[in-house]
Amino acid sequence: MGASVTSRALAILGAFDGEHRALSLTDLAHRAGLPLATAHRLVGELHRWGALAREANGDYxxxxxxxxxxxxxxxxxxxxxxxxPFLHDLYGTTLATVHLAVRDGLEVLYVERLAGHVSVPVVSRVGSRLPMHSTxxxxxxxxxxxxDVRMEALxxxxxxxxxxxxxxxxLLEQLKRVRAEGYATTGEEMSLGACSVAVPVRNGDSVVAAxxxxxxDLRRxxxxxxxALQVAAHGIGRTLAGAPSVQWK
Amino acid sequence: MGASVTSRALAILGAFDGEHRALSLTDLAHRAGLPLATAHRLVGELHRWGALAREANGDYxxxxxxxxxxxxxxxxxxxxxxxxPFLHDLYGTTLATVHLAVRDGLEVLYVERLAGHVSVPVVSRVGSRLPMHSTxxxxxxxxxxxxDVRMEALxxxxxxxxxxxxxxxxLLEQLKRVRAEGYATTGEEMSLGACSVAVPVRNGDSVVAAxxxxxxDLRRxxxxxxxALQVAAHGIGRTLAGAPSVQWK
DNA sequence: ACGCCCCCTTCCACTCAGCGGAAGTAGATT
DNA sequence: AATCTACTTCCGCTGAGTGGAAGGGGGCGT
Structure with missing residues (x-):
């Protein structure tokens, strides 16, 4: 098993997730599968460096x-x-919940999400993952x-x-149509009462995000x-291509 | 010196900053003050876990x-x-660059920043730190x-x-007035051509952010x-107090 | 084409950092 | 006062981590 110190330290960090944002030392040791004394030492080191912080009640x-x-x-x-900025424009003109996502392995990773004060009950969250076939x-x-990714996902x-x-x-049939028409739709495939449209974001030739x-409701x-989506996606692509900043994939 | 494995792994992560977002193994070893072979092993472990990724050119x-x-x-x-959402409202009504920040030690840590397509040359960036007396x-x-923090900062x-x-x-004189009037201003104290206004964000009695x-130009x-700022700050405070989510300080 | 240089990767025997069971401390609960 | 839970400290043994050195490999100048 992960016996290296590094893997243990990472296991501690990995013990946190969306449902566990604050953990006591004991929980942390338990979730990371480490003896309490060991966890105590590692957690202390991570805390000193600033990787972990403590809440008022002592939880990390x-x-x-x-x-x-x-x-x-x-x-x-x-x-x-x-x-x-393009997401803000999109939100401004449509007032719908707007999403930017990338593929990470066989899942969709939400990179940005924009919604108003009263957000429709949407499942996604920035940083969360969802299956690819239902969004x-x-x-x-x-x-x-x-x-090969497509085959694996199917x-x-x-x-x-x-x-x-x-x-x-x-699904394959639909994906073919997506490539032909340049956009994808869903109808209550992820959660009832919610439909979605999406388009690719390109950097040069390759699709880097959606x-x-x-x-x-979509029909009308x-x-x-x-x-609107295509205009925004195109704008993002141009910004990416023209940006003097770091490559990102 | 930092001889523990954990501190070395953290030193590698710490080698990244705003000016160094992509580093080669050699640079990484150098910046973290580690022998190449050691860095190689640790970087490999961090990479396997997903803490580091590689770019097309091999940089981490x-x-x-x-x-x-x-x-x-x-x-x-x-x-x-x-x-x-309150920041978006604020931006929508004023079209000015909007900031949310917390204190971290003796510096200001920018937590959120909103600006339009053409951003005025503002120094701050989300995640960056600036001195407290000039913003x-x-x-x-x-x-x-x-x-004690105030005295230290002075x-x-x-x-x-x-x-x-x-x-x-x-500065003390100004801070007194800030407490009395409920807002602070600056006039080209951080960068020429830029003025700013700010108000506290409260959660209950304590000021948790600005x-x-x-x-x-401020005058008019x-x-x-x-x-506008006070309305937004009040709204944020109410959301924080009423939120059933995790405590955050 | 050849050799040079730079950057990355692998190896391996020594050794000291990390390990973790157990004992100690501090609060809360009964 | 006794009991429990949660955290902290201790310390001697040991194998994981170390890092100098040697082994690729690809890009560049000549």
Whole structure:
């Protein structure tokens, strides 16, 4: 097993997730699979450096230093910053929840999400992952993913709602249409009452991200939304290409 | 010296900063003060875990996993999310660059920054730090900081522009007025051509952050800006207090 | 084409940092 | 006062980590 000190320290950091943002030393040791004394020493070191911080009640949380480091990640500093103003424009003109996502392995990783004060109950969260076959941005990313990734992803089409596509052949058919038409849609495949549209974001020739929005109903306004999305995606692509900053994938 | 494995691994992460977002193994070893072979092994472990990623050219960058962890930090998940919609409103009504910041030690840490397509040349960046005595948000945070922090901060008033306040007595005088009037201003004290206003954000009785904006000129519209800021700050405070989510300080 | 240089990767025997069971401390709870 | 839970400290044994050195490999100048 992970016997190296480094892997143990990382196991401690890995013990935090969306449902566990604050953990006591004992919990931390337990979740990381470490003896209490060992966890105590490592946690102390991480805390001293600023990777962990303590709350008023003594629980540990992820520290500001990790947060700051995260801001240096290419996904954040390149893509997200390029996209930010365009997302605001999109939100301003449509008032729908807007998403920017990348593919990470066989999942969709949400990089940015914009919603108003009263956010529609949408599942996604910045930094969270969702399956690719049941989301608009996921279908786009899958459509433009390398062949082997696509095949791998087709093997596990888990059902989420009654409308989720679980037949590989049907999904492949849709992905083909996505490539032909340049956008993807979903209808209550991820959560009931929510439809989505998404388009690819390109940097040069390669698709580097997907831009999507979630709305209660698509039928009437689909063309308008698609064209708004495409304008924004194109703008982001141009910013990425022209940016003198760091490469990001 | 930092001889523990953990501190060495952290030193590698710490080698990244705003000016060094992508580093080769050799640079990394050099900046972290480690022998190449040692750095190689540690970097490999960090990379395998996802703390580091590699770019096309082989350079290492901060990985997505660290970015995701950072999103769990209280500063991000509590404060930032509570503030986000209010910042958008503020930006929408004023079109000025808007800032949310907290105090970290003797410096101001920028937690959120909102600007339009054409951003005025503002020094701050999300995740960056600036001195407290030369920024609007800094003055607010200093005004409401514990006595010992304030005294410590007064010892090092470094000059940045010709208008930077470097006399402790004068700054103290201003901080007193900040507490009395509920807002702080600066006039070209951080960078020429930029003025700022800022107000405290409260959670219950304690000041937990500062909300500010940067504009080319203050004179005419000061009252309007201050009241817009105060409305937003109040809204953020209410959201924080009422939020069922994690505590964040 | 050849050799040079720079950067990365692998190896291996020594040794000291890290390990973790156990004992100690501090609060809360009964 | 006794009991429990959660955290902190101690210390001698040991194998994980170390890092100098040697082994690729690819880009560049001549």
């Amino acid at each position: 949380v992820i520290g500001r230093r990790i947060w700051q480091l995260g801001l240096l990640a290419p996904v954040q500093s390149g893509l997200r910053q390029a996209a930010s 608009g941005v996921g279908k786009v990313l899958l459509a433009y993913a390398p062949e 093997k596990a089409l888990t059902r989420i709602t009654a409308y989720t596509i679980t037949q590989p052949a049907r 831009l999507g929005m979630v709305v209660p 306004q689909l063309p308008r939304l698609v064209s | 960058v901060i990985g997505r996993r660290i970015w995701q962890l950072g999103l769990l930090a209280p500063v991000q998940s509590g404060l930032r999310q509570a503030a986000s 609007g948000v800094g003055k607010v945070l200093l005004a409401y900081a514990p006595e 010892k090092a008033l470094t000059r940045i522009t010709a208008y930077t306040i470097t006399q402790p007595a004068r 909300l500010g904006m940067v504009v080319p 519209q000061l009252p309007r800006l201050v009241s």
